[in-house]
Each structure stands twice: as C-alpha cells, then as structure tokens.
Amino acid sequence: MTHRSADVDAAGAALILNYALSSYGRGSFEVCFPEGADSTSRRILTSLGFGVPASRKCAAERVILVDVSSPSQVEGVEFAECSLVDHHAVNTMLDRCSPRIYDPEAGATSALLAEALMLTGFRVPEDYATLLLAGIAFDTRFLRTLNSRLLVVVEWLLGMGADFDEVSRLLTQREVPYAERVARLKGLSRMGVYSLGEDYLMTITCVGAYESSSLRYAVEAGSDVALALAPRDEEIRVTVRVSERLVRALGTPAAAELSRHLAESLGGSGGGHEAAAGAAIPRSSVGSLERVVSEFFSARGFKIRVLERGRWMEECA
Ligand SMILES: [Mn+2]
Structure with missing residues (x-):
C-alpha cells in the first residue's frame, strides 16, 4: 500500500x-x-x-x-x-x-x-x-x-x-490546454525584441490570457526583461519578468521597480518581487509604454534599441 x-x-x-x-x-x-x-x-x-x-x-x-x-x-x-x-x-x-x-x-x-x-x-x-x-x-x-x-x-x-x-x-510532458497553447504561440508571433545595452535583451508581447505561460517561453528563449500585456476592459494588465542575471547585475528588485515606474508614469498601480511583478495601466497609454520602459532603463545606464518591433502594440491598442 x-x-x-x-x-x-x-x-x-x-x-x-x-x-x-x-x-x-x-x-x-x-x-x-x-x-x-x-x-x-x-x-x-x-x-x-x-x-x-x-x-x-x-x-x-x-x-x-x-x-x-x-x-x-x-x-x-x-x-x-x-x-x-x-x-x-x-x-x-x-x-x-x-x-x-x-x-x-x-x-x-x-x-x-x-x-x-x-x-x-x-x-x-x-x-x-x-x-x-x-x-x-x-x-x-x-x-x-x-x-x-x-x-x-x-x-x-x-x-x-x-x-x-x-x-x-x-x-x-504536461497536458497543456488548447487556449494556453494558442496564447503562447500568439505571444511569440507578436513579440517585439529590443536590446538593452550590450548584453541584455527585452521582449514585449500582447496576449489575451495565460501571460505567465507566455512569459516562461520568452525568458527561456533569452529575454532578460519580458513583458506580457493583456487587455482587460479599459485597462491593460502588464506582467513583468526579469532574468536572474539582470536582477543580479542591477542589484535591485528590478521587476517590481519597473512595474511601479510603469504605473506611476502611465497612471495605474503596480508592484511585486525582484524577478516577477505586474502593473495595470490605462488602455489608452499603450502607445507610451515603449518610451516609459526606455526611460526606466536609460536611468540605469542601458541604451535601448529596437531589433524587431513585432505586432504587440497594434494587438493591445
Ligand atoms: Mn518517494
């Protein structure tokens, strides 16, 4: 027994x-x-x-x-x-x-x-x-x-x-529900890719649901900062992940700080842990998100460059 x-x-x-x-x-x-x-x-x-x-x-x-x-x-x-x-x-x-x-x-x-x-x-x-x-x-x-x-x-x-x-x-092997697989794949196909300084990468995507599941793949694929946006009525829920190496390099709770910065700059609320955090921002502010994230990293000495714009902005507007 x-x-x-x-x-x-x-x-x-x-x-x-x-x-x-x-x-x-x-x-x-x-x-x-x-x-x-x-x-x-x-x-x-x-x-x-x-x-x-x-x-x-x-x-x-x-x-x-x-x-x-x-x-x-x-x-x-x-x-x-x-x-x-x-x-x-x-x-x-x-x-x-x-x-x-x-x-x-x-x-x-x-x-x-x-x-x-x-x-x-x-x-x-x-x-x-x-x-x-x-x-x-x-x-x-x-x-x-x-x-x-x-x-x-x-x-x-x-x-x-x-x-x-x-x-x-x-x-x-885990049985992944159909909707979750769709979300992951859409997340990947809409993803914008940015370089952060010399050695770090950031990705931003837009999904309807299963943000954490999409983000897991974004981080596994090499993102040091990964953002998943999910529209909810008049709001956009932003989920943030930061890789261990970038958390170590910054020496501060980067995911939580970025979430708080997004909320403060765009009008919303945000917070969390060093490597995982989230914010809710007004839907009308999606167009400013790229700029606000840029500001956050510039202030920490990282220059942001667009490697691939992706389609996240159109999808989440
Ligand atoms: Mn045992």
Whole structure:
C-alpha cells in the first residue's frame, strides 16, 4: 500500500513489490492506492500499460507500507500489522512497522527496492524497469542527487531494458490546454525584441490570457526583461519578468521597480518581487509604454534599441 494519491515513486515501488512477492508464488498480494494515484502517475502507468488501481478503501490484516512516512498519509486505512519500505529523511512510522527496509540515503523507494532486487539476483521485466526508473527520476528530480550507489541501480535497470527516453518524455510532458497553447504561440508571433545595452535583451508581447505561460517561453528563449500585456476592459494588465542575471547585475528588485515606474508614469498601480511583478495601466497609454520602459532603463545606464518591433502594440491598442 502506498501513501494517499500515490506519486510515481510510490506507485512504481508498490507495483514491483507486488510483482516480486507474487513471483515467489506464496501468499496472496494485492496493491492498494488510498485515494488513487496522482495525475502524473496515472499518465505514466497508463502509458506503460499498467492498470491504474482505482481509488478505494484500503483494508487488510497485514499491510506493507511503501513510500509512507507518516500516519496521516495512510489515514482511514485499516490494518492490524505493518511492514515498511521507505526512504524519507523523517519517518514517524518506524516504531510501528516491522520488518522495515528503510534508508534515507536511497534517493527513492523505487531505488531501494530495485537495489534489493538487484542484490538478490532477481530479474525485472522491461516495463517494470522503466516504471522504477520513472520513480527514481521523479524523486531525484532527474538524478540531480546522483551518487555512485544510485548510478549502479540505474545502470542495472537500464540493463533490464528500462527506457530512459520514455521516462523523460513521460515526466516532462504536461497536458497543456488548447487556449494556453494558442496564447503562447500568439505571444511569440507578436513579440517585439529590443536590446538593452550590450548584453541584455527585452521582449514585449500582447496576449489575451495565460501571460505567465507566455512569459516562461520568452525568458527561456533569452529575454532578460519580458513583458506580457493583456487587455482587460479599459485597462491593460502588464506582467513583468526579469532574468536572474539582470536582477543580479542591477542589484535591485528590478521587476517590481519597473512595474511601479510603469504605473506611476502611465497612471495605474503596480508592484511585486525582484524577478516577477505586474502593473495595470490605462488602455489608452499603450502607445507610451515603449518610451516609459526606455526611460526606466536609460536611468540605469542601458541604451535601448529596437531589433524587431513585432505586432504587440497594434494587438493591445
Ligand atoms: Mn518517494
């Protein structure tokens, strides 16, 4: 049994444990996910051809808790005895369950179980190997906390046929709603591009909605300052992002200051954080926006040049 809303690590660990125990042919095992699986694990389980256990009441005489670190994660689950497999740094179930496979250094419960199977000479089928690798990748944020022990486990899983390309694809893919994709693409196609001094770039665009989503792409594409304008009745909502390097170079909360400057110069309100902020300005002031942004950066020693005017101004006028 996993914790509530099983994540990929919990789901992978529970399914492989069930597979391994059932393979020994003794006893009867069943996997239960209290409150089902979360959306990422549902997607991964389905794509890899595993069924997604339905959300239901979990109850048994004896349970093996997998990736569970506290009683609140299994609230409502009925059991008399428990065993435990887990890797959380803090686990308040340790006294309660026996036997335990517990190792806070393991990186993921999937890694802990894969390692145990590897050391016993067990072989796992390809789809299970991929699922375990997905659990490991999920909990270690794509192996950012890699060490030689984990690398050996990953190598073993790859040897069993785990498909890392598939894991990356499944873990990074998010279902993006149609309207959000339209907003991002319109944002890109209308974008104006400006140079700020020698080494920095600014972009301005106009979208109907999903400003943050568009801005993420503007920043990822190289904007140090990115503005997304969205018309709302008589107002324009301006959302501002400033790259980490420019925040560092300026040494001041640049996004918030720019937003405040826009509001003060154009008549509106604005504020926020160093790298993310926003303002609302009158719709009639769109024609002055370029000039006001220019003033702001000139005052900080940056000369602005137009590299590509784009169509944001017409679209947001
Ligand atoms: Mn975990």
